[in-house]
Amino acid sequence: MVKKVLMKGNEIIAQAAIEAGCKLFFGYPITPSTEIIEYLAKHLPKAGGTVLQAEDEIGAISMCYGAAATGARVMTASSSPGISLKQEGLSYCAAAELPVVVVNVNRTGPGLGGLGPMQSDYFQSTKGGGHGDYRLLVLAPSKAQELYDLTMEAFDLADKYRNPVLLLTDGFLGQMMEPVELKPKPASPEFDRSWIVNGAKGRKKRIIASYALSNEVGEAINLHWEAKYKELKEKEQRWEEFYAGDADYLIVSYGTTARIAKSVVLNARRKGIKLGLIRPITLWPFPEKAFLPYKEKIKGAVTVELNTGQMIEDVKLALECKVPVHLYRRLGGMLPTEDEILAFVEKTFCPGLEEV
Amino acid sequence: MEKVFGRSKGLSGTPFSFCPGCTHGIIMRLIAEVLEELDIIEETIGVSPVGCSGFCQDFFTCDFVSGAHGRAQAIGNGIKRALPDKIVFTYQGDGDIAGIGTQHAIHTAARGEKITSIMVNNALYGMTGGQMAPTTLKGMKTTTTPYGREVEVYGYPIDLPKIIAALDGAVYVASVSVDTPKNVLQTKKAIKKAFRVQQAGLGFALVSVLSTCPTNWGLSPQESLKWLRENMMPFYAMGELKATEEVKNL
Ligand SMILES: Cc1ncc(C[n+]2csc(CCOP(=O)(O)OP(=O)(O)O)c2C)c(N)n1
Ligand code: SF4
Numbered sequence: 175m176v177k178k179v180l181m182k183g184n185e186i187i188a189q190a191a192i193e194a195g196c197k198l199f200f201g202y203p204i205t206p207s208t209e210i211i212e213y214l215a216k217h218l219p220k221a222g223g224t225v226l227q228a229e230d231e232i233g234a235i236s237m238c239y240g241a242a243a244t245g246a247r248v249m250t251a252s253s254s255p256g257i258s259l260k261q262e263g264l265s266y267c268a269a270a271e272l273p274v275v276v277v278n279v280n281r282t283g284p285g286l287g288g289l290g291p292m293q294s295d296y297f298q299s300t301k302g303g304g305h306g307d308y309r310l311l312v313l314a315p316s317k318a319q320e321l322y323d324l325t326m327e328a329f330d331l332a333d334k335y336r337n338p339v340l341l342l343t344d345g346f347l348g349q350m351m352e353p354v355e356l357k358p359k360p361a362s363p364e365f366d367r368s369w370i371v372n373g374a375k376g377r378k379k380r381i382i383a384s385y386a387l388s389n390e391v392g393e394a395i396n397l398h399w400e401a402k403y404k405e406l407k408e409k410e411q412r413w414e415e416f417y418a419g420d421a422d423y424l425i426v427s428y429g430t431t432a433r434i435a436k437s438v439v440l441n442a443r444r445k446g447i448k449l450g451l452i453r454p455i456t457l458w459p460f461p462e463k464a465f466l467p468y469k470e471k472i473k474g475a476v477t478v479e480l481n482t483g484q485m486i487e488d489v490k491l492a493l494e495c496k497v498p499v500h501l502y503r504r505l506g507g508m509l510p511t512e513d514e515i516l517a518f519v520e521k522t523f524c525p526g527l528e529e530v
Numbered sequence: 531m532e533k534v535f536g537r538s539k540g541l542s543g544t545p546f547s548f549c550p551g552c553t554h555g556i557i558m559r560l561i562a563e564v565l566e567e568l569d570i571i572e573e574t575i576g577v578s579p580v581g582c583s584g585f586c587q588d589f590f591t592c593d594f595v596s597g598a599h600g601r602a603q604a605i606g607n608g609i610k611r612a613l614p615d616k617i618v619f620t621y622q623g624d625g626d627i628a629g630i631g632t633q634h635a636i637h638t639a640a641r642g643e644k645i646t647s648i649m650v651n652n653a654l655y656g657m658t659g660g661q662m663a664p665t666t667l668k669g670m671k672t673t674t675t676p677y678g679r680e681v682e683v684y685g686y687p688i689d690l691p692k693i694i695a696a697l698d699g700a701v702y703v704a705s706v707s708v709d710t711p712k713n714v715l716q717t718k719k720a721i722k723k724a725f726r727v728q729q730a731g732l733g734f735a736l737v738s739v740l741s742t743c744p745t746n747w748g749l750s751p752q753e754s755l756k757w758l759r760e761n762m763m764p765f766y767a768m769g770e771l772k773a774t775e776e777v778k779n780l
Contacts, residue, residue: 198612224611228604229637236601236634240577240608243595248608266598371593371609373616375572379542381587383578383596 184209190325207279235263242272245370251277265304269384273332290507291344296484318352413461421450551751581623600631642699660746701733
């Protein structure tokens with residue numbers, strides 16, 4: 175077993191990128207994500223890579239676009255306002271099918287907001303964000319080891335599907351210190367490289383582009399993307415279940431709030447309430463399959479989110495509105511306590527229990 | 531019979547899609563000839579803009595990447611940083627490089643990115659039907675300055691090459707024109723030098739070429755050349771605006 179080391183969340187992401195063979199990083203500083211570019215500026219050149227602080231986030235994502243077109247492994251990282259600026263580039267990366275890994279350390283918003291954790295970019299991450307009918311593969315780690323493992327895997331997934339992959343964390347996960355095993359990356363499969371541009375030596379020239387002026391061509395390309403997104407939905411839904419099997423009620427929560435929700439489940443069980451947790455690990459594709467065994471069985475669900483109700487829409491769809499779905503949220507950088515979530519669960523699902 | 535002129539190997543043979551009398555085509559032909567003469571077609575990756583030249587990837591025989599409006603240089607920087615031994619050039623309209631992409635133009639030059647940029651200045655947005663560009667001259671009529679560019683409202687035209695020449699990372703900056711056979715040769719020389727600067731790894735090189743847009747200027751091809759000479763050439767600083775000692779010694 176590899177020895178565990180204590181590291182900051184953002185540094186874990188940066189180290190995982192190096193281990194995954196990331197050769198280029200383009201970024202622009204913004205709290206609470208800055209440790210990623212700082213760590214890489216120090217360590218990536220020693221691993222034979224390049225780090226460049228761009229003129230802005232539009233420049234950074236456009237540089238990623240260019241580097242990814244050559245088949246190189248490339249990453250950028252930012253936090254909410256900076257991710258807004260990257261939306262143009264993400265739309266173009268998705269359209270040109272370029273494998274780029276993007277990290278969003280979600281801070282509060284809208285506007286400049288504050289530096290605390292929020293999950294307010296869920297819609298932006300999973301429902302588009304930029305223009306056009308595209309999807310990003312969105313991964314939502316909730317502990318140090320997952321920050322490491324999922325960052326490494328993000329590069330393989332981006333290469334496999336030729337699609338941008340977004341790692342969505344938040345100001346809490348980015349800044350926390352937790353032990354992590356810096357495992358060597360498992361070998362990647364061989365990826366198709368027949369599309370990259372690197373000079374037309376001894377082969378026909380290649381073009382990386384995303385325009386389609388004829389509607390017929392446009393529809394054909396959109397159908398091609400749709401097929402890819404369907405495949406992703408079929409094959410890549412991921413989630414974790416915690417005491418879900420016999421649960422009467424489910425909490426659905428990801429990332430930082432899922433950590434708190436686990437303790438809530440244990441505390442509820444001690445009180446005799448059959449509470450379970452479904453923790454989405456992929457936010458897109460949303461793990462609808464996780465809910466199949468439970469939608470006829472449970473009596474209700476509650477999403478715990480750091481926003482005014484975003485993921486709850488996907489949970490309602492996944493449960494086909496067969497049971498009531500409630501929201502418990504804290505906003506503006508505040509985190510819920512275990513006790514307040516449990517009190518909400520009791521009040522909502524077991525009124526009367528409180529008085530006992 | 532001896533062949534005295536033919537299509538450059540740098541061009542694919544796809545017919546140019548430009549309006550009659552548009553000089554975009556001449557500039558592309560010159561770039562293709564330079565790539566062929568320097569024997570770097572197979573080493574080169576071009577980056578196209580969004581604008582009338584947005585389809586230049588179809589016309590060349592080298593690899594090409596096309597992205598968003600104004601981002602060609604940032605994309606080119608990414609390519610070059612990934613493949614430092616290859617040749618990377620951007621081909622951009624004045625709106626693309628001096629309007630929506632200004633931040634990349636300034637910082638590409640400031641960082642001394644080892645790429646070559648060709649800017650094609652026709653003093654307006656051609657592709658979208660002749661709106662004002664940052665390069666539109668004082669008093670010039672466009673569809674968004676129907677009464678002529680009033681500087682009180684719209685400010686003054688930007689002479690981007692002059693700004694770029696002031697930055698240390700830019701080692702070669704030239705402003706040229708393709709209005710006469712002599713100037714076409716001059717332009718080719720400047721483009722060739724800009725690519726040789728990159729081959730030698732000296733820094734950033736920019737060649738700005740004054741170009742016609744008969745369609746949106748509302749003039750015949752002949753009149754357009756005359757208008758360019760009488761209005762654009764006196765306003766824009768012309769010639770080699772910057773060539774460092776190392777570049778001169780190339
Ligand atoms: C983000 C964005 N804004 C606006 C446009 C519309 N647009 C396409 S080309 C263009 C102007 C091109 O002008 P220029 O760069 O001068 O090139 P020209 O067509 O004159 O050669 C504009 C505004 C776009 N494609 N993308
Ligand atoms: S609109 Fe102007 S710039 Fe565009 S192809 Fe026609 S003449 Fe050339």
